Amino acid sequence: MTIVTIGIAAGTMLVMAVIMSYILGWANVKFHVEVDPRVEAVNNALPGANCGGCGFIGCSDYAEAVVKDNAPVNKCPVGGAACAAEVAGIMGIEAGEALIFRPVVHCGATADEKKGRTDYFGEQKCAAATLVAGVQSCTFGCLGFGDCVAACKYDAIHVEKGLAVVDYEKCIGCGACVKACPRNIVTMSLFEEDRVPAVLCSNKDKGKDVTSVCDKGCIGCKACTRIDDMFVMDGDIAITVGDGYSAEKVENVDKAIEKCPNDCINYVGKTV
Incomplete structure:
Protein backbone atom coordinates (compact mmCIF):
# COMPACT_ATOMS: atom_id res chain seq x y z
CA MET A 1 0.00 0.00 0.00
CA THR A 2 2.83 2.35 0.91
CA ILE A 3 4.59 1.72 -2.41
CA VAL A 4 1.37 2.49 -4.31
CA THR A 5 0.90 5.74 -2.39
CA ILE A 6 4.46 6.80 -3.05
CA GLY A 7 4.06 5.97 -6.72
CA ILE A 8 0.86 8.01 -6.99
CA ALA A 9 2.52 10.97 -5.24
CA ALA A 10 5.57 10.76 -7.47
CA GLY A 11 3.41 10.52 -10.58
CA THR A 12 1.35 13.49 -9.46
CA MET A 13 4.47 15.58 -8.88
CA LEU A 14 5.82 14.62 -12.29
CA VAL A 15 2.59 15.60 -14.02
CA MET A 16 2.50 18.91 -12.11
CA ALA A 17 6.14 19.60 -13.06
CA VAL A 18 5.36 18.99 -16.73
CA ILE A 19 2.29 21.24 -16.57
CA MET A 20 4.21 24.04 -14.78
CA SER A 21 7.07 23.78 -17.29
CA TYR A 22 4.58 24.18 -20.10
CA ILE A 23 2.92 27.18 -18.39
CA LEU A 24 6.28 28.87 -17.73
CA GLY A 25 7.41 28.26 -21.28
CA TRP A 26 4.17 29.72 -22.62
CA ALA A 27 4.46 32.75 -20.32
CA ASN A 28 8.06 33.33 -21.40
CA VAL A 29 6.96 33.53 -25.03
CA LYS A 30 3.69 35.38 -24.37
CA PHE A 31 5.17 38.10 -22.15
CA HIS A 32 8.64 38.33 -23.66
CA VAL A 33 9.83 41.92 -23.97
CA GLU A 34 12.26 42.54 -26.79
CA VAL A 35 15.33 44.40 -25.50
CA ASP A 36 17.07 46.74 -27.89
CA PRO A 37 20.68 45.46 -28.12
CA ARG A 38 21.87 49.07 -28.14
CA VAL A 39 20.89 49.40 -24.46
CA GLU A 40 23.47 46.78 -23.48
CA ALA A 41 26.02 48.28 -25.86
CA VAL A 42 25.60 51.78 -24.39
CA ASN A 43 25.68 50.40 -20.85
CA ASN A 44 28.97 48.61 -21.62
CA ALA A 45 30.40 51.87 -23.01
CA LEU A 46 29.63 53.72 -19.79
CA PRO A 47 32.18 53.60 -16.94
CA GLY A 48 29.84 51.85 -14.48
CA ALA A 49 30.35 54.39 -11.71
CA ASN A 50 26.60 54.65 -11.03
CA CYS A 51 27.28 58.08 -9.53
CA GLY A 52 24.07 59.76 -10.71
CA GLY A 53 25.97 62.69 -12.17
CA CYS A 54 24.09 62.27 -15.45
CA GLY A 55 20.78 62.90 -13.68
CA PHE A 56 19.70 59.25 -13.75
CA ILE A 57 19.79 56.65 -10.97
CA GLY A 58 22.65 54.72 -12.51
CA CYS A 59 24.42 53.78 -15.74
CA SER A 60 21.80 51.22 -16.81
CA ASP A 61 18.98 53.75 -16.41
CA TYR A 62 20.95 56.31 -18.37
CA ALA A 63 21.63 53.74 -21.12
CA GLU A 64 17.91 53.02 -21.44
CA ALA A 65 17.13 56.73 -21.54
CA VAL A 66 19.67 57.29 -24.32
CA VAL A 67 18.23 54.50 -26.46
CA LYS A 68 14.51 54.78 -25.67
CA ASP A 69 14.05 58.46 -24.86
CA ASN A 70 16.81 60.10 -26.93
CA ALA A 71 18.58 61.44 -23.83
CA PRO A 72 21.78 63.39 -24.66
CA VAL A 73 24.80 61.13 -25.13
CA ASN A 74 27.22 63.56 -23.43
CA LYS A 75 25.78 63.55 -19.91
CA CYS A 76 28.29 61.19 -18.27
CA PRO A 77 30.71 63.30 -16.18
CA VAL A 78 32.99 60.35 -15.43
CA GLY A 79 33.46 59.13 -19.00
CA GLY A 80 33.77 62.62 -20.47
CA ALA A 81 34.23 63.32 -24.17
CA ALA A 82 35.62 59.88 -25.06
CA CYS A 83 32.63 58.11 -23.55
CA ALA A 84 30.23 60.52 -25.26
CA ALA A 85 31.87 59.81 -28.61
CA GLU A 86 31.58 56.04 -28.13
CA VAL A 87 27.92 56.24 -27.12
CA ALA A 88 27.22 58.58 -30.03
CA GLY A 89 28.80 56.02 -32.38
CA ILE A 90 26.49 53.32 -31.07
CA MET A 91 23.49 55.57 -31.58
CA GLY A 92 24.68 56.78 -34.97
CA ILE A 93 24.56 60.46 -34.07
CA GLU A 94 26.91 63.34 -33.39
CA ALA A 95 28.18 63.55 -29.82
CA GLY A 96 27.97 67.32 -29.60
CA GLU A 97 30.00 69.37 -27.16
CA ALA A 98 30.57 67.69 -23.81
CA LEU A 99 29.85 70.42 -21.26
CA ILE A 100 31.79 70.18 -18.04
CA PHE A 101 30.00 70.86 -14.77
CA ARG A 102 31.72 70.86 -11.41
CA PRO A 103 30.56 71.74 -7.89
CA VAL A 104 31.18 75.16 -6.37
CA VAL A 105 30.90 75.77 -2.63
CA HIS A 106 29.29 79.20 -2.40
CA CYS A 107 30.82 80.06 0.95
CA GLY A 108 34.33 81.39 1.41
CA ALA A 109 34.45 81.92 5.15
CA THR A 110 36.40 79.66 7.47
CA ALA A 111 35.13 78.99 10.98
CA ASP A 112 37.13 81.94 12.35
CA GLU A 113 35.61 84.31 9.80
CA LYS A 114 32.03 83.44 10.70
CA LYS A 115 30.72 85.66 13.49
CA GLY A 116 28.51 84.36 16.27
CA ARG A 117 29.49 80.71 15.93
CA THR A 118 28.74 78.66 19.04
CA ASP A 119 29.84 75.22 20.17
CA TYR A 120 27.62 72.42 18.95
CA PHE A 121 27.59 69.06 20.74
CA GLY A 122 24.78 67.32 18.87
CA GLU A 123 25.06 64.82 16.04
CA GLN A 124 28.11 65.84 14.03
CA LYS A 125 26.33 66.15 10.72
CA CYS A 126 25.30 69.22 8.73
CA ALA A 127 21.78 67.84 8.26
CA ALA A 128 21.32 67.72 12.03
CA ALA A 129 23.17 70.92 12.90
CA THR A 130 21.24 73.07 10.44
CA LEU A 131 18.05 72.32 12.41
CA VAL A 132 19.52 73.87 15.57
CA ALA A 133 19.24 77.63 15.95
CA GLY A 134 22.41 79.51 16.85
CA VAL A 135 25.06 77.05 15.61
CA GLN A 136 26.28 80.01 13.58
CA SER A 137 24.68 83.39 12.96
CA CYS A 138 24.90 83.07 9.17
CA THR A 139 22.18 80.64 8.17
CA PHE A 140 23.59 80.47 4.62
CA GLY A 141 27.16 79.45 5.50
CA CYS A 142 28.98 76.13 5.36
CA LEU A 143 28.47 74.25 8.63
CA GLY A 144 31.66 72.24 8.15
CA PHE A 145 30.57 68.87 9.54
CA GLY A 146 31.34 67.08 6.28
CA ASP A 147 28.09 65.58 4.96
CA CYS A 148 29.49 66.36 1.50
CA VAL A 149 32.76 64.60 2.37
CA ALA A 150 30.90 61.45 3.41
CA ALA A 151 28.82 61.51 0.21
CA CYS A 152 31.80 61.81 -2.18
CA LYS A 153 33.12 58.48 -3.49
CA TYR A 154 36.19 60.08 -5.03
CA ASP A 155 37.79 61.79 -2.02
CA ALA A 156 37.33 65.06 -3.89
CA ILE A 157 36.03 67.33 -1.14
CA HIS A 158 37.38 67.99 2.35
CA VAL A 159 36.64 70.26 5.28
CA GLU A 160 39.47 72.67 6.00
CA LYS A 161 39.16 75.11 8.92
CA GLY A 162 35.42 74.53 9.05
CA LEU A 163 34.87 75.07 5.32
CA ALA A 164 34.20 72.51 2.57
CA VAL A 165 36.85 72.73 -0.17
CA VAL A 166 36.66 70.90 -3.50
CA ASP A 167 39.73 69.10 -4.86
CA TYR A 168 39.16 69.69 -8.58
CA GLU A 169 42.03 67.37 -9.53
CA LYS A 170 39.96 64.45 -8.24
CA CYS A 171 36.41 65.72 -8.79
CA ILE A 172 34.50 64.06 -11.65
CA GLY A 173 31.32 66.14 -11.28
CA CYS A 174 28.98 63.45 -9.98
CA GLY A 175 27.02 65.96 -7.91
CA ALA A 176 26.85 63.82 -4.74
CA CYS A 177 28.11 66.73 -2.62
CA VAL A 178 25.36 68.97 -4.02
CA LYS A 179 22.67 66.53 -2.91
CA ALA A 180 24.26 66.09 0.52
CA CYS A 181 24.39 69.78 1.47
CA PRO A 182 21.31 70.66 3.57
CA ARG A 183 21.84 74.39 3.02
CA ASN A 184 22.04 74.11 -0.77
CA ILE A 185 25.22 76.19 -0.93
CA VAL A 186 26.98 73.70 -3.22
CA THR A 187 25.85 73.99 -6.84
CA MET A 188 26.86 72.41 -10.13
CA SER A 189 28.38 75.12 -12.30
CA LEU A 190 29.51 75.21 -15.91
CA PHE A 191 33.31 75.18 -16.24
CA GLU A 192 34.23 76.62 -19.61
CA GLU A 193 37.86 76.77 -18.48
CA ASP A 194 39.87 74.78 -15.95
CA ARG A 195 39.44 77.71 -13.56
CA VAL A 196 36.41 79.98 -13.42
CA PRO A 197 35.40 82.89 -11.17
CA ALA A 198 32.69 82.42 -8.57
CA VAL A 199 30.98 84.48 -5.90
CA LEU A 200 31.77 82.50 -2.75
CA CYS A 201 28.75 83.57 -0.74
CA SER A 202 25.11 82.49 -0.52
CA ASN A 203 23.80 85.06 1.95
CA LYS A 204 20.76 86.76 0.44
CA ASP A 205 20.32 89.28 3.25
CA LYS A 206 20.97 93.02 3.08
CA GLY A 207 24.58 94.19 3.27
CA LYS A 208 24.50 95.36 6.90
CA ASP A 209 22.98 92.06 8.00
CA VAL A 210 25.64 90.13 6.07
CA THR A 211 28.53 92.03 7.68
CA SER A 212 27.07 91.40 11.13
CA VAL A 213 27.48 87.63 10.72
CA CYS A 214 30.46 87.18 8.35
CA ASP A 215 33.69 88.87 7.32
CA LYS A 216 33.64 87.38 3.80
CA GLY A 217 30.01 87.82 2.70
CA CYS A 218 28.66 89.62 -0.36
CA ILE A 219 27.16 92.98 0.68
CA GLY A 220 25.48 93.66 -2.66
CA CYS A 221 27.62 96.70 -3.51
CA LYS A 222 27.38 95.93 -7.27
CA ASP A 234 20.18 88.21 -7.86
CA GLY A 235 18.29 90.28 -5.34
CA ASP A 236 20.89 91.52 -2.86
CA ILE A 237 23.66 89.12 -3.84
CA ALA A 238 25.97 89.04 -6.85
CA ILE A 239 26.19 85.88 -8.94
CA THR A 240 28.06 84.84 -12.07
CA VAL A 241 26.26 84.08 -15.32
CA GLY A 242 27.02 80.42 -16.07
CA ASP A 243 28.09 80.82 -19.68
CA GLY A 244 29.56 84.30 -19.43
CA TYR A 245 33.20 83.51 -18.72
CA SER A 246 36.04 83.02 -21.15
CA ALA A 247 39.81 83.25 -20.88
CA GLU A 248 39.65 86.69 -22.51
CA LYS A 249 37.85 88.03 -19.42
CA VAL A 250 40.71 87.36 -17.00
CA GLU A 251 41.61 91.04 -16.79
CA ASN A 252 38.04 92.07 -15.91
CA VAL A 253 37.69 89.25 -13.39
CA ASP A 254 40.94 90.23 -11.72
CA LYS A 255 39.60 93.80 -11.43
CA ALA A 256 36.36 92.51 -9.90
CA ILE A 257 38.31 90.44 -7.38
CA GLU A 258 40.39 93.50 -6.48
CA LYS A 259 37.33 95.75 -6.11
CA CYS A 260 35.28 93.31 -4.00
CA PRO A 261 35.38 94.83 -0.49
CA ASN A 262 34.89 91.52 1.32
CA ASP A 263 37.04 89.28 -0.90
CA CYS A 264 34.13 87.02 -1.74
CA ILE A 265 34.97 86.64 -5.45
CA ASN A 266 37.70 84.23 -6.42
CA TYR A 267 38.72 81.61 -8.95
CA VAL A 268 37.80 77.96 -8.38
CA GLY A 269 38.98 74.94 -10.31
CA LYS A 270 42.15 73.06 -11.10
CA THR A 271 45.48 74.51 -10.06
CA VAL A 272 47.37 75.95 -13.01
Missing part, protein backbone atom coordinates in the same frame (compact mmCIF):
# COMPACT_ATOMS: atom_id res chain seq x y z
CA ALA A 223 31.03 96.84 -7.86
CA CYS A 224 31.62 93.62 -9.81
CA THR A 225 28.54 94.15 -12.01
CA ARG A 226 29.92 97.50 -13.14
CA ILE A 227 33.14 95.84 -14.29
CA ASP A 228 31.78 93.00 -16.40
CA ASP A 229 28.35 91.75 -17.42
CA MET A 230 29.16 88.20 -16.37
CA PHE A 231 28.42 89.41 -12.83
CA VAL A 232 24.75 90.13 -12.21
CA MET A 233 22.62 90.80 -9.15
Whole structure:
Protein backbone atom coordinates (compact mmCIF):
# COMPACT_ATOMS: atom_id res chain seq x y z
CA MET A 1 0.00 0.00 0.00
CA THR A 2 2.83 2.35 0.91
CA ILE A 3 4.59 1.72 -2.41
CA VAL A 4 1.37 2.49 -4.31
CA THR A 5 0.90 5.74 -2.39
CA ILE A 6 4.46 6.80 -3.05
CA GLY A 7 4.06 5.97 -6.72
CA ILE A 8 0.86 8.01 -6.99
CA ALA A 9 2.52 10.97 -5.24
CA ALA A 10 5.57 10.76 -7.47
CA GLY A 11 3.41 10.52 -10.58
CA THR A 12 1.35 13.49 -9.46
CA MET A 13 4.47 15.58 -8.88
CA LEU A 14 5.82 14.62 -12.29
CA VAL A 15 2.59 15.60 -14.02
CA MET A 16 2.50 18.91 -12.11
CA ALA A 17 6.14 19.60 -13.06
CA VAL A 18 5.36 18.99 -16.73
CA ILE A 19 2.29 21.24 -16.57
CA MET A 20 4.21 24.04 -14.78
CA SER A 21 7.07 23.78 -17.29
CA TYR A 22 4.58 24.18 -20.10
CA ILE A 23 2.92 27.18 -18.39
CA LEU A 24 6.28 28.87 -17.73
CA GLY A 25 7.41 28.26 -21.28
CA TRP A 26 4.17 29.72 -22.62
CA ALA A 27 4.46 32.75 -20.32
CA ASN A 28 8.06 33.33 -21.40
CA VAL A 29 6.96 33.53 -25.03
CA LYS A 30 3.69 35.38 -24.37
CA PHE A 31 5.17 38.10 -22.15
CA HIS A 32 8.64 38.33 -23.66
CA VAL A 33 9.83 41.92 -23.97
CA GLU A 34 12.26 42.54 -26.79
CA VAL A 35 15.33 44.40 -25.50
CA ASP A 36 17.07 46.74 -27.89
CA PRO A 37 20.68 45.46 -28.12
CA ARG A 38 21.87 49.07 -28.14
CA VAL A 39 20.89 49.40 -24.46
CA GLU A 40 23.47 46.78 -23.48
CA ALA A 41 26.02 48.28 -25.86
CA VAL A 42 25.60 51.78 -24.39
CA ASN A 43 25.68 50.40 -20.85
CA ASN A 44 28.97 48.61 -21.62
CA ALA A 45 30.40 51.87 -23.01
CA LEU A 46 29.63 53.72 -19.79
CA PRO A 47 32.18 53.60 -16.94
CA GLY A 48 29.84 51.85 -14.48
CA ALA A 49 30.35 54.39 -11.71
CA ASN A 50 26.60 54.65 -11.03
CA CYS A 51 27.28 58.08 -9.53
CA GLY A 52 24.07 59.76 -10.71
CA GLY A 53 25.97 62.69 -12.17
CA CYS A 54 24.09 62.27 -15.45
CA GLY A 55 20.78 62.90 -13.68
CA PHE A 56 19.70 59.25 -13.75
CA ILE A 57 19.79 56.65 -10.97
CA GLY A 58 22.65 54.72 -12.51
CA CYS A 59 24.42 53.78 -15.74
CA SER A 60 21.80 51.22 -16.81
CA ASP A 61 18.98 53.75 -16.41
CA TYR A 62 20.95 56.31 -18.37
CA ALA A 63 21.63 53.74 -21.12
CA GLU A 64 17.91 53.02 -21.44
CA ALA A 65 17.13 56.73 -21.54
CA VAL A 66 19.67 57.29 -24.32
CA VAL A 67 18.23 54.50 -26.46
CA LYS A 68 14.51 54.78 -25.67
CA ASP A 69 14.05 58.46 -24.86
CA ASN A 70 16.81 60.10 -26.93
CA ALA A 71 18.58 61.44 -23.83
CA PRO A 72 21.78 63.39 -24.66
CA VAL A 73 24.80 61.13 -25.13
CA ASN A 74 27.22 63.56 -23.43
CA LYS A 75 25.78 63.55 -19.91
CA CYS A 76 28.29 61.19 -18.27
CA PRO A 77 30.71 63.30 -16.18
CA VAL A 78 32.99 60.35 -15.43
CA GLY A 79 33.46 59.13 -19.00
CA GLY A 80 33.77 62.62 -20.47
CA ALA A 81 34.23 63.32 -24.17
CA ALA A 82 35.62 59.88 -25.06
CA CYS A 83 32.63 58.11 -23.55
CA ALA A 84 30.23 60.52 -25.26
CA ALA A 85 31.87 59.81 -28.61
CA GLU A 86 31.58 56.04 -28.13
CA VAL A 87 27.92 56.24 -27.12
CA ALA A 88 27.22 58.58 -30.03
CA GLY A 89 28.80 56.02 -32.38
CA ILE A 90 26.49 53.32 -31.07
CA MET A 91 23.49 55.57 -31.58
CA GLY A 92 24.68 56.78 -34.97
CA ILE A 93 24.56 60.46 -34.07
CA GLU A 94 26.91 63.34 -33.39
CA ALA A 95 28.18 63.55 -29.82
CA GLY A 96 27.97 67.32 -29.60
CA GLU A 97 30.00 69.37 -27.16
CA ALA A 98 30.57 67.69 -23.81
CA LEU A 99 29.85 70.42 -21.26
CA ILE A 100 31.79 70.18 -18.04
CA PHE A 101 30.00 70.86 -14.77
CA ARG A 102 31.72 70.86 -11.41
CA PRO A 103 30.56 71.74 -7.89
CA VAL A 104 31.18 75.16 -6.37
CA VAL A 105 30.90 75.77 -2.63
CA HIS A 106 29.29 79.20 -2.40
CA CYS A 107 30.82 80.06 0.95
CA GLY A 108 34.33 81.39 1.41
CA ALA A 109 34.45 81.92 5.15
CA THR A 110 36.40 79.66 7.47
CA ALA A 111 35.13 78.99 10.98
CA ASP A 112 37.13 81.94 12.35
CA GLU A 113 35.61 84.31 9.80
CA LYS A 114 32.03 83.44 10.70
CA LYS A 115 30.72 85.66 13.49
CA GLY A 116 28.51 84.36 16.27
CA ARG A 117 29.49 80.71 15.93
CA THR A 118 28.74 78.66 19.04
CA ASP A 119 29.84 75.22 20.17
CA TYR A 120 27.62 72.42 18.95
CA PHE A 121 27.59 69.06 20.74
CA GLY A 122 24.78 67.32 18.87
CA GLU A 123 25.06 64.82 16.04
CA GLN A 124 28.11 65.84 14.03
CA LYS A 125 26.33 66.15 10.72
CA CYS A 126 25.30 69.22 8.73
CA ALA A 127 21.78 67.84 8.26
CA ALA A 128 21.32 67.72 12.03
CA ALA A 129 23.17 70.92 12.90
CA THR A 130 21.24 73.07 10.44
CA LEU A 131 18.05 72.32 12.41
CA VAL A 132 19.52 73.87 15.57
CA ALA A 133 19.24 77.63 15.95
CA GLY A 134 22.41 79.51 16.85
CA VAL A 135 25.06 77.05 15.61
CA GLN A 136 26.28 80.01 13.58
CA SER A 137 24.68 83.39 12.96
CA CYS A 138 24.90 83.07 9.17
CA THR A 139 22.18 80.64 8.17
CA PHE A 140 23.59 80.47 4.62
CA GLY A 141 27.16 79.45 5.50
CA CYS A 142 28.98 76.13 5.36
CA LEU A 143 28.47 74.25 8.63
CA GLY A 144 31.66 72.24 8.15
CA PHE A 145 30.57 68.87 9.54
CA GLY A 146 31.34 67.08 6.28
CA ASP A 147 28.09 65.58 4.96
CA CYS A 148 29.49 66.36 1.50
CA VAL A 149 32.76 64.60 2.37
CA ALA A 150 30.90 61.45 3.41
CA ALA A 151 28.82 61.51 0.21
CA CYS A 152 31.80 61.81 -2.18
CA LYS A 153 33.12 58.48 -3.49
CA TYR A 154 36.19 60.08 -5.03
CA ASP A 155 37.79 61.79 -2.02
CA ALA A 156 37.33 65.06 -3.89
CA ILE A 157 36.03 67.33 -1.14
CA HIS A 158 37.38 67.99 2.35
CA VAL A 159 36.64 70.26 5.28
CA GLU A 160 39.47 72.67 6.00
CA LYS A 161 39.16 75.11 8.92
CA GLY A 162 35.42 74.53 9.05
CA LEU A 163 34.87 75.07 5.32
CA ALA A 164 34.20 72.51 2.57
CA VAL A 165 36.85 72.73 -0.17
CA VAL A 166 36.66 70.90 -3.50
CA ASP A 167 39.73 69.10 -4.86
CA TYR A 168 39.16 69.69 -8.58
CA GLU A 169 42.03 67.37 -9.53
CA LYS A 170 39.96 64.45 -8.24
CA CYS A 171 36.41 65.72 -8.79
CA ILE A 172 34.50 64.06 -11.65
CA GLY A 173 31.32 66.14 -11.28
CA CYS A 174 28.98 63.45 -9.98
CA GLY A 175 27.02 65.96 -7.91
CA ALA A 176 26.85 63.82 -4.74
CA CYS A 177 28.11 66.73 -2.62
CA VAL A 178 25.36 68.97 -4.02
CA LYS A 179 22.67 66.53 -2.91
CA ALA A 180 24.26 66.09 0.52
CA CYS A 181 24.39 69.78 1.47
CA PRO A 182 21.31 70.66 3.57
CA ARG A 183 21.84 74.39 3.02
CA ASN A 184 22.04 74.11 -0.77
CA ILE A 185 25.22 76.19 -0.93
CA VAL A 186 26.98 73.70 -3.22
CA THR A 187 25.85 73.99 -6.84
CA MET A 188 26.86 72.41 -10.13
CA SER A 189 28.38 75.12 -12.30
CA LEU A 190 29.51 75.21 -15.91
CA PHE A 191 33.31 75.18 -16.24
CA GLU A 192 34.23 76.62 -19.61
CA GLU A 193 37.86 76.77 -18.48
CA ASP A 194 39.87 74.78 -15.95
CA ARG A 195 39.44 77.71 -13.56
CA VAL A 196 36.41 79.98 -13.42
CA PRO A 197 35.40 82.89 -11.17
CA ALA A 198 32.69 82.42 -8.57
CA VAL A 199 30.98 84.48 -5.90
CA LEU A 200 31.77 82.50 -2.75
CA CYS A 201 28.75 83.57 -0.74
CA SER A 202 25.11 82.49 -0.52
CA ASN A 203 23.80 85.06 1.95
CA LYS A 204 20.76 86.76 0.44
CA ASP A 205 20.32 89.28 3.25
CA LYS A 206 20.97 93.02 3.08
CA GLY A 207 24.58 94.19 3.27
CA LYS A 208 24.50 95.36 6.90
CA ASP A 209 22.98 92.06 8.00
CA VAL A 210 25.64 90.13 6.07
CA THR A 211 28.53 92.03 7.68
CA SER A 212 27.07 91.40 11.13
CA VAL A 213 27.48 87.63 10.72
CA CYS A 214 30.46 87.18 8.35
CA ASP A 215 33.69 88.87 7.32
CA LYS A 216 33.64 87.38 3.80
CA GLY A 217 30.01 87.82 2.70
CA CYS A 218 28.66 89.62 -0.36
CA ILE A 219 27.16 92.98 0.68
CA GLY A 220 25.48 93.66 -2.66
CA CYS A 221 27.62 96.70 -3.51
CA LYS A 222 27.38 95.93 -7.27
CA ALA A 223 31.03 96.84 -7.86
CA CYS A 224 31.62 93.62 -9.81
CA THR A 225 28.54 94.15 -12.01
CA ARG A 226 29.92 97.50 -13.14
CA ILE A 227 33.14 95.84 -14.29
CA ASP A 228 31.78 93.00 -16.40
CA ASP A 229 28.35 91.75 -17.42
CA MET A 230 29.16 88.20 -16.37
CA PHE A 231 28.42 89.41 -12.83
CA VAL A 232 24.75 90.13 -12.21
CA MET A 233 22.62 90.80 -9.15
CA ASP A 234 20.18 88.21 -7.86
CA GLY A 235 18.29 90.28 -5.34
CA ASP A 236 20.89 91.52 -2.86
CA ILE A 237 23.66 89.12 -3.84
CA ALA A 238 25.97 89.04 -6.85
CA ILE A 239 26.19 85.88 -8.94
CA THR A 240 28.06 84.84 -12.07
CA VAL A 241 26.26 84.08 -15.32
CA GLY A 242 27.02 80.42 -16.07
CA ASP A 243 28.09 80.82 -19.68
CA GLY A 244 29.56 84.30 -19.43
CA TYR A 245 33.20 83.51 -18.72
CA SER A 246 36.04 83.02 -21.15
CA ALA A 247 39.81 83.25 -20.88
CA GLU A 248 39.65 86.69 -22.51
CA LYS A 249 37.85 88.03 -19.42
CA VAL A 250 40.71 87.36 -17.00
CA GLU A 251 41.61 91.04 -16.79
CA ASN A 252 38.04 92.07 -15.91
CA VAL A 253 37.69 89.25 -13.39
CA ASP A 254 40.94 90.23 -11.72
CA LYS A 255 39.60 93.80 -11.43
CA ALA A 256 36.36 92.51 -9.90
CA ILE A 257 38.31 90.44 -7.38
CA GLU A 258 40.39 93.50 -6.48
CA LYS A 259 37.33 95.75 -6.11
CA CYS A 260 35.28 93.31 -4.00
CA PRO A 261 35.38 94.83 -0.49
CA ASN A 262 34.89 91.52 1.32
CA ASP A 263 37.04 89.28 -0.90
CA CYS A 264 34.13 87.02 -1.74
CA ILE A 265 34.97 86.64 -5.45
CA ASN A 266 37.70 84.23 -6.42
CA TYR A 267 38.72 81.61 -8.95
CA VAL A 268 37.80 77.96 -8.38
CA GLY A 269 38.98 74.94 -10.31
CA LYS A 270 42.15 73.06 -11.10
CA THR A 271 45.48 74.51 -10.06
CA VAL A 272 47.37 75.95 -13.01
